[in-house]
Amino acid sequence: MLSAENLLQHRRLETLVENQTSYGLKNAEMHVFETHQMAEQVLLKFHQPVLASMLQGKKVMHLQDMTPFNFLPGESLILPADEMMCIDFPEAQMDSPTKCLAMTISEEKIRETVDFLNESRAKIDDEWKFTDYNFHFTNDIAIQQIIQRLLFLFTENHDCKDMFADFMIRELIVRILQTETKKIYTEKALQLNSSHRLAYIIQYIRENLDKELTIKELSNKVYMSESNFHRVFKNELGLSPIEYIINERIKLATRLLQDPKKKIKDIYMECGFNSQSYFIRMFKKKEQLSPTEYRSKVLVGRL
Numbered sequence: 001m002l003s004a005e006n007l008l009q010h011r012r013l014e015t016l017v018e019n020q021t022s023y024g025l026k027n028a029e030m031h032v033f034e035t036h037q038m039a040e041q042v043l044l045k046f047h048q049p050v051l052a053s054m055l056q057g058k059k060v061m062h063l064q065d066m067t068p069f070n071f072l073p074g075e076s077l078i079l080p081a082d083e084m085m086c087i088d089f090p091e092a093q094m095d096s097p098t099k100c101l102a103m104t105i106s107e108e109k110i111r112e113t114v115d116f117l118n119e120s121r122a123k124i125d126d127e128w129k130f131t132d133y134n135f136h137f138t139n140d141i142a143i144q145q146i147i148q149r150l151l152f153l154f155t156e157n158h159d160c161k162d163m164f165a166d167f168m169i170r171e172l173i174v175r176i177l178q179t180e181t182k183k184i185y186t187e188k189a190l191q192l193n194s195s196h197r198l199a200y201i202i203q204y205i206r207e208n209l210d211k212e213l214t215i216k217e218l219s220n221k222v223y224m225s226e227s228n229f230h231r232v233f234k235n236e237l238g239l240s241p242i243e244y245i246i247n248e249r250i251k252l253a254t255r256l257l258q259d260p261k262k263k264i265k266d267i268y269m270e271c272g273f274n275s276q277s278y279f280i281r282m283f284k285k286k287e288q289l290s291p292t293e294y295r296s297k298v299l300v301g302r303l
Contacts, residue, residue, distance in 0.1 A: 017042060017089070023154040026162045027109040028169055030154040031102045035092040044085045048104040049130070051172070052077045052085075053139070053147055057098030060088035063134050071100075071136075074144070078135040078176065081107070103150065105169060113173045121235050125196045128177055137179055142238075146172045178238030185237070197222040198236055202244075209249050209272045215241055249273065250286045257295045264291055 016036040023030045032055075035042075041062075052071075059071040063085060071077065079085070092098040110130050117128040139147070146168055153165045185192065185199045189206070192199035201218055218241060219229035233241045249271040256267045268279035268291075283291050 016094075018044065025154060025165050027106045027166060029104045030150065031104075032151075033100050033102065034097045035089045035099075036094045036097045037089075038092055039089045042087045042089070044087060044102075045082060046079070046102065046104050048081050048106060049110060050079050050081075050102050050104045051176070052079065052100060052102045055099040055101060057089075057096065058091050059098060059100065060090060061136075062086035062088070066134055069136065075136065075138050076143070076147075077137075078131050078180075080132050080134075083134065101147070101151065105173070109166075109169060110173060113170050114177075116170075117174065117177070123181075123236055124198070124232050130173070130177065131180055135176075135180055135183075137183065140175075140179065140238075143172065143175050143179070146175070175238060178236065182237045182239075197224075198233060201233075201241075205245055206248055209245075209252055210270055211272060212274075213245055213272070245272075246282055247286070250283055253279070253283060253291065254287070254294065257291055258298050260295070260299060267291070 017039045019034045019036070021032045021034075035057075053076040054071050054073045056073055060068055061071045061077070062068045063079075064083065089098050114128050114130055122128075150165060150168055150172070153161050153168065158164070185196065185202045186206075189199045189203035193203045194200070201222060204218070204221065205213060215226050215230060219226045222229065224232070230241060233244070237244060239247070253267055253271045256262055256270060265276055268276050271279065273279035273282070280290055283289075283294070287294055289297065
């Protein structure tokens with residue numbers, strides 16, 4: 001996949017702070033910003049909803065009603081139309097610029113996609129709606145791949161690129177909505193579990209990770225068939241119940257591994273894995289390190 005650097009090799013450097021290269025399509029615009037020197041309190045605003053995604057370096061974001069936070073590569077931020085951003089660039093240098101893309105998406109395209117979801121993939125206890133507040137998240141593999149593909153499509157010389165991009169933008173909106181839903185259910189499960197069945201199940205899963213959790217048991221708790229429960233769960237959160245359970249067990253394992261007194265064999269049982277070899281395989285798949293390597297890295301970082 002071509003990187004932003006490949007796509008921008010013929011750009012013109014007109015300013016050292018937020019130098020902008022822009023491309024337009026029917027329902028969206030792509031802007032890539034580069035900053036080559038340290039700067040503070042740089043203001044930026046778009047008149048349409050925007051997805052900002054970091055490519056290189058670090059920004060410190062100051063947004064309305066939010067504590068300032070670091071914005072790092074692999075992370076994205078959804079902002080509503082006309083939201084003012086105030087940005088610091090603490091690390092930008094001439095030979096190592098800070099790079100970020102900002103893609104504005106037409107509100108009509110967003111409404112069309114949200115309406116489609118509510119008509120054909122409705123939530124069981126709520127409605128799909130695009131965020132009207134600042135949503136900061138880490139890209140999963142699917143979202144990261146879509147962003148990279150869109151970077152290429154915006155500059156491709158192809159008669160059908162508007163059509164190709166429309167498909168990708170629709171998928172991007174759906175995956176962002178699923179990511180937001182997962183975050184809301186995870187962070188507010190206790191508050192929502194009396195009115196949202198999936199929030200109740202997520203809270204139940206997180207409280208019982210050390211136990212055997214089956215689709216039959218989980219679906220029975222919300223009075224749904226196994227097939228319907230699996231479909232609804234994946235529709236709203238973007239991953240299957242089993243994938244979610246494994247992810248939560250690995251998250252728990254990463255916390256437990258930070259205690260050097262805990263043995264690996266005790267950790268995998270506490271996390272609900274039925275064998276040490278399966279635990280190691282799943283952990284390595286998710287974290288790209290074995291549990292032992294992960295623990296060593298964490299402990300070295302504390303020195």
